[in-house]
Amino acid sequence: METKKILIIEDEPSISDMLAFSMRKEGYGVKTAESGREGLELFTRWKPDLLLLDLMLPDMTGFDVCRQVLEASNTPIIMLTARTDTFDRILGIESGADDYITKPFDIREVIVRIKAVFRRIELTAEAVEHMSSQVLNLGYGITLEKEKREVRKNGVPVVLTQKEYELLQCFAEHKGRVFSRSELLDKVWGFEVVIDTRTVDIHVQRIRKKLDEPNRPSLIETVFGIGYKLVQQG
Missing domain, CATH: 3.40.50.2300 (Response regulator)
Incomplete structure (x- = not known):
């Protein structure tokens, strides 16, 4: 090793x-x-x-x-x-x-x-080794390749932090599902770190800044009073 x-x-x-x-x-x-x-x-x-x-x-x-x-x-x-x-x-x-x-x-x-x-x-x-579908199409020209832990926008790699990537993958694997902030903290950060739910908001903002485009709906939609979901296209 x-x-x-x-x-x-x-x-x-x-x-x-x-x-x-x-x-x-x-x-x-x-x-x-x-x-x-x-x-x-x-x-x-x-x-x-x-x-x-x-x-x-x-x-x-x-x-x-x-x-x-x-x-x-x-x-x-x-x-x-x-x-x-x-x-x-x-x-x-x-x-x-x-x-x-x-x-x-x-x-x-x-x-x-x-x-x-x-x-x-x-x-x-x-x-990742046991995942059947290695590449997820998130829409808007954005893909997530799980084997490489790589996100691309129109074919160009986008650098995400570990937590940004894990948060985006969580959304991508459950497209259209609404997650509360507490659920996302539990799934992405786990029990080791006790932090405020505002952390989720900060990370979502950073993902949006890296992946969204002006005059286009955000990839990650805010569900008022609940949390967030990845938009479903088509």
């Missing part, structure tokens, strides 16, 4: 060293960075499988790093921070992070969260 690679972006050496030591004991390949810019450069060169990202960095915020990483990839991100404000937690998840851990933390919890993220990705890949 290929060794999973984890990039740690953390400016406190004691925390970074502890995380790196523990991750290596678990068999992961590890590299560390002490600033956002250094981390982004290392991310581009090394292409890790997961990012452990401190929220407060000396040159930029973890939110900014998260957004830049997810503009070009769907790499899972777990944020680390000493701030316990619920707003920061929600903002971190809405920025595209998969999980959010507050300091001080038990290193065993971090390991469990990392394994949970990797396991969720493996289960998704296993499910």
Whole structure:
């Protein structure tokens, strides 16, 4: 089995060293960075499988790093921070992070969260292998290829974050069905992360921004007072 690679972006050496030591004991390949810019450069060169990202960095915020990483990839991100404000937690998840851990933390919890993220990705890949229809036509020239986890608009690939993709796939596999925000949170985010239903609204807005066109009905329709559905054409 290929060794999973984890990039740690953390400016406190004691925390970074502890995380790196523990991750290596678990068999992961590890590299560390002490600033956002250094981390982004290392991310581009090394292409890790997961990012452990401190929220407060000396040159930029973890939110900014998260957004830049997810503009070009769907790499899972777990944020680390000493701030316990619920707003920061929600903002971190809405920025595209998969999980959010507050300091001080038990290193065993971090390991469990990392394994949970990797396991969720493996289960998704296993499910894809058993799907009969690999390509879904969403309409408006948009297709979703499940085997590659790739979305195309008029034949051109569209970069979606992991959660944006999973949310869109959920809609695509149940075209015309209305989902409440709570249902979508349960299906896409699962039980590991406790977040506000507004997160669904933010992700739907981002999908619309990437896939919709002016003067055309949105691919994802808002059902007032309930939630959302993927429009049925024809």
